[in-house]
Amino acid sequence: MTVPRTSTAPAATTASRNVPGRARPLGGVNGQAAVLGVAIMAGTLLLWYLAAENEWVSSLLIAPPGEVFAALGDMITSGALWPNVYATAFETLVGLVCAAALAFVLAVVFTFSEAVHKAVYPYLVVIQTFPKVAIAPMVIAGFGYGLAPKAFLAALLAFFPLLVNAMVGLASVGEDQYNLFRSVRAGRWQILFKLRIPHAVSYILPALNTAAVLALIGAIVAEFVSAREGLGFAIQAATQNGAIAATYALLIVMGFFGVAIWLSMALLNRLLARYRA
Amino acid sequence: MGAAEAGTEPRTGAAIAVRDAAMTYRRGRTAVDALSATTLDVRPGEFVSLIGPSGCGKSTLLKIIAGLLAATGGRVEIDGRTVTEPPPGVSVAFQKPTLLSWRTIRQNILLPVELRGGDRAAAGRRADELLATMRLQDFAGSLPRELSGGMEQRAAIARSLIDGPRLLLMDEPFGALDEFTREDLNDELLRVWHGEPKTVLFVTHSISEAVYLSDRIVVMRARPGGVHEVIDIDLPRPRRREARGTAEFFEATQRVRTSLEQVKSQ
Numbered sequence: 001m002t003v004p005r006t007s008t009a010p011a012a013t014t015a016s017r018n019v020p021g022r023a024r025p026l027g028g029v030n031g032q033a034a035v036l037g038v039a040i041m042a043g044t045l046l047l048w049y050l051a052a053e054n055e056w057v058s059s060l061l062i063a064p065p066g067e068v069f070a071a072l073g074d075m076i077t078s079g080a081l082w083p084n085v086y087a088t089a090f091e092t093l094v095g096l097v098c099a100a101a102l103a104f105v106l107a108v109v110f111t112f113s114e115a116v117h118k119a120v121y122p123y124l125v126v127i128q129t130f131p132k133v134a135i136a137p138m139v140i141a142g143f144g145y146g147l148a149p150k151a152f153l154a155a156l157l158a159f160f161p162l163l164v165n166a167m168v169g170l171a172s173v174g175e176d177q178y179n180l181f182r183s184v185r186a187g188r189w190q191i192l193f194k195l196r197i198p199h200a201v202s203y204i205l206p207a208l209n210t211a212a213v214l215a216l217i218g219a220i221v222a223e224f225v226s227a228r229e230g231l232g233f234a235i236q237a238a239t240q241n242g243a244i245a246a247t248y249a250l251l252i253v254m255g256f257f258g259v260a261i262w263l264s265m266a267l268l269n270r271l272l273a274r275y276r277a
Numbered sequence: 278m279g280a281a282e283a284g285t286e287p288r289t290g291a292a293i294a295v296r297d298a299a300m301t302y303r304r305g306r307t308a309v310d311a312l313s314a315t316t317l318d319v320r321p322g323e324f325v326s327l328i329g330p331s332g333c334g335k336s337t338l339l340k341i342i343a344g345l346l347a348a349t350g351g352r353v354e355i356d357g358r359t360v361t362e363p364p365p366g367v368s369v370a371f372q373k374p375t376l377l378s379w380r381t382i383r384q385n386i387l388l389p390v391e392l393r394g395g396d397r398a399a400a401g402r403r404a405d406e407l408l409a410t411m412r413l414q415d416f417a418g419s420l421p422r423e424l425s426g427g428m429e430q431r432a433a434i435a436r437s438l439i440d441g442p443r444l445l446l447m448d449e450p451f452g453a454l455d456e457f458t459r460e461d462l463n464d465e466l467l468r469v470w471h472g473e474p475k476t477v478l479f480v481t482h483s484i485s486e487a488v489y490l491s492d493r494i495v496v497m498r499a500r501p502g503g504v505h506e507v508i509d510i511d512l513p514r515p516r517r518r519e520a521r522g523t524a525e526f527f528e529a530t531q532r533v534r535t536s537l538e539q540v541k542s543q
Contacts (some may be wrong), residue, residue: 015457176375186391187360194392198379262443273381274420 061244072249085253087230090148091219091255095154096212100162102155104204107166111196112188128160133221140226149228154218157212165207170199201275209265216257231257290322290476291366291444293342297351300337300502311337313501319476326487327478328533330540332503335480338447341476343369343446354402368442372449374429376421376436377413383408383417386436393440400439407435411465427458431465439470445477452482461530463489463520471515484537489516490528496536498543506536 045065045089051057052064063071075081110117136153143149173195181191223232231250238246300312312334319325334456337522340346342353344363352381357368359477368389376385408414411431421429430450448504451459470477476527481487487494491510498505510529512520520526 069278174375176371176373177377179340179343179391180369180371180375181344183363185368186392192391194388195377198377201379220312245356277378 018047020276040129057122060242060244063248066246068248068252070244071243075246075249075253081253083229083232084234087227088216088219088223088232090259091222091230092154092215094147094151095156095218096158096215097207098151099155099158099211099215100208101160101217103162103166106163107200108192110167111170111192121247124160124163127156132156132218133168136221145226145228150222150230151218153222157218161210161214162204162205165203166200169203170196172203196274198261201272202277205265205269205272208268209261212261212265213258216261218252220254224277279397289443289474291356292321293317293319293444293476293478294354295338295342295351296354298338298348298353300334300341300346301349301351309476311387311500312341312348313503315335315503316351317479317495317504317507320448322474323475324470324479324490324492325479325498326363326481326491328481328484328487328494328537329497329505330499330537332499332502333497333540334499335497337476337502338497339369339448340444343367345369347355366443368437368440368445370433370437370445370447370450372452374421374426374433376429376432378421381420382424382432384412385432386439388436389439395440403439404435405514407438410434410469427454427462429530430454430462434462434466434469441473441475443475447474447477447479449480450481451486459486460518460521466490467516473526484519484530484533485526487532488512489521496540498531498540505540508532 048062048065052059053060106120110121132153136149139153139156140149143152170192177195177199178191181195185193197210202262220232220235223230224236227233231254235247235250238250286541295315295317297314297316298312298315299310302309302311313334315338317338318419327338329335337346339426341348342355344367346451347361355364358364380388386404386407386500387400388399405414405417407519408417413428413431413435416424416428416432421432426433430453434450437447451462454462466477467490479487479490488510494508494510495502495504496506496508508529512523512525513531538540
C-alpha cells in the first residue's frame, strides 16, 4: 500500500466538509490514484535499479534494490531490527507525550493569565529559534546515555508547534460563543472545558502530526550522538561499516515510521471528527 | 418597582429599567459615543423591539442589559436589581446561531442547563418538547453542520428557552435568514411567547418584523446613539400571518418608517 505523505489528514477533513457521502464512481479518483501510486513506486525501483547496476552513481553511495531488500529481510529474520525499532518508537512516544502535556498545560496557564503569557512567551520564542539539534551533545552530556536525553530532544523539537497551536486554539474562541457562555453565567473552568478545549482540538490535531515527525527526528539525532540501540544508532553503525545496503534498508524502515505516524493521526482525526472546524 | 416579588411571581417576565445608560469608546484622544444617556422602561411580559440605523447603539444597549458590557455611564436594573454581571433568568440569542459544532442539536439546546446546573431529567423532557415545538425532533442527534441556517437558528432559540427565562434578549436573531424562513420563525417565537409569557427585547432591522412582533417599538437614532421615539403597536393579539396584509398593519409600518426617515435626515 502506498500512502501519499503530502496529503495530510487535516487538509483532507476540511476538504470533505459539506460533502457527506461523496459519490464514488467506479474507477474514479481513488482507482486512478492507486494506479498512479503503483506506477510511481515501480518507476522509482526501476530507476534505482538501473542507477546502481550501470554505476550512474558510485557504489559507495547507492546499493541495488535487491541487496537492500535482502538486507532488510536479514534484519527482520535475524530479529536484529526489532530492538532498534522498539527503542526509537518508545523514545519518540515518550518525548511526544511529554511535549504535548507540557504545551497543553502551559497554553491553559497562558489563557488564564495574560501577565504570565507576556512574561514567559519571549523566552519560549528564543528557545524555539535555537538550533536544538546542535545542542544534542550537550543534552547527552547532561542527561546521560539512557532514555532521558533521547526523549528530551524529541520533546524539545515537538514542543513548540504544539504550544503555538494549543494557544491559538484555546484563545480563538468566537466572541458570540464566549458571550453565550458568560450570559448563562458559566465560570472560567466551564468555559475552559466546555468551550475552549473542544474548540482547540481542531487546532491541536494538525500540530500533533507535525510534532510526531519532529519528535522522531529528535530521537534519531540523539541516537546519532550516543546510543546502544535505536534506528539512529543502527544507521550510524551501518554507515561507519560501509554497509550501504543496510543503511538503505534502515531508511525504508524509517519511511514506515512516517506511515505509522500518518495512519495513527488519520485514526485520531476520525475518532475526533466532530471536533473538526 | 417589584423587587420584592421578583422571586415569587410566576413567570410573567422581568421588568427592565434603563437610566441614563451611556457607552463611550475611547480610542486614543477621540471618544465615540456609541450610546448617549439613554432611558427606557420595559414592562413585565412586554415584547419590545429596538430598531434604527447602524451605529444607533441598539446592540450595545442589548449587551449592557445582558450584563455582557459595562456601561460607561448610568445604570440598568432588571426587576429592581442593578445589572453588574449577566443576571440569572436572562437568555441571549445572537445574530448568528452560535451553536457548538461538536455537540448535537439536543446537546446544544441543553448546554445552559449543563452549565447552570439543575434537574437534568426535567431539562431533558423540556428539550424534547422544544425540539418538537421548533420542528427539530428529527434532528435531535444531528450536528449543527448538517442543518440549514433556519434550522440552526430555531435550535438557538430553543436553547435560549430551555430554562424558562423571564427575559429574552434577541440581537437580530433572524437577520441572516430569507423572508419566508424569517416569517415562519416570527410565528414560532410569538407562539412560544404566548405559551409562557416573558419579557422580550428584540433588536431588528426589519420594520415589518418589528411591527408584527412588538407591543412597542423603540426607534433609535445614531451618532450619538439613543432613543428617538417609542411607538405603540395596538394590533390585536394573537397575531396571525393574515394580519400582515391589513390596513392597520400597513399604517403601523408607515409610522415606524416615517420615524426612521426623521432619524436619517437628522
